[in-house]
Amino acid sequence: SQQGEEDPQALSIQEGENATMNCSYKTSINNLQWYRQNSGRGLVHLILIRSNEREKHSGRLRVTLDTSKKSSSLLITASRAADTASYFCATAPKGGGSNYKLTFGKGTLLTVNP
Amino acid sequence: GAGVSQSPSNKVTEKGKDVELRCDPISGHTALYWYRQSLGQGLEFLIYFQGNSAPDKSGLPSDRFSAERTGGSVSTLTIQRTQQEDSAVYLCASSPFQIGETQYFGPGTRLLVL
Incomplete structure (x- = not known):
């Protein structure tokens, strides 16, 4: 099964509202990353949070990480129609010489209605 | 600074043909990765290069795949005797x-095998 599992699978909100997406994982991680994908093409890196960090901000994005629960959340505030995309979390495993191997979840499809 | 580029953008081929x-990659980046994303699936790791060496080919689905x-x-991913x-x-x-950090993605190649 996927290391990262996002929920919900799909989320539809109105412009201006906040969107929260969650990610759970199974094994110890070095870091967790969030990516955005528009229209099934290339992924754009949004934010990286390390295993010793609990919260990180970047513009309208806020990411939290709870390593005891093996979960992370991505909050997008004041959403815009342009935020419509699929959002994926990806985990980099801790140690073992394989921390290059990001494991992605299946993503959350966010639709922001104007 | 140019990002990661991929070609072709789209490829339609007949079953049994090679592609x-x-x-x-971005100039100066020593690590390179290939992933596959099937309809409705998350991203599946295929292979990782460090320089010209491929320390991890574990994700290649069959011996028809090589890189x-x-x-x-520049990297080339070859699929022989393509299947649907x-x-x-x-x-x-x-x-x-520094592997395990942010990965910068290209726009992808959409492959359709008829």
Whole structure:
């Protein structure tokens, strides 16, 4: 099964509202990353949070990480129609010489209605 | 600074034909990765290069798949005797030497095997 599992699978909100997406994982991680994908093409890196960090901000994005629960959340505030995309979390495993191997979840499809 | 580029953008081929997919990473990035994204699936790791060497080929689904990288730069993913189940978006990413960090993705090649 996927290391990262996002929920919900799909989320539809109105412009201006906040969107929260969650990610759970199974094994110890070095870091967790969030990516955005528009229209099934290339992924754009949004934010990286390390295993010793609990919260990180970047513009309208806020990411939290709870390593005891093996979960992370991505909050997008004041959403815009342009935020419509699929959002994926990806985990980099801790140690073992394989921390290059990001494991992605299946993503959350966010639709922001104007 | 140019990002990761991939060619072709789209490829339609007949079952049984061979295809080559090309990736040009960001200049100076020593690590290069190939992923596959099938309809409704998350991203599946295929292979990782450090320089011209591929320390991890574990994600290649069968011996019909191969990849090489020359000059520490351009990489080619070759699929021989394509099958319909090979239809997917093939994504390439690169990162600086410090693996396990942010990966920068190309726009992908959408492969359709008829």
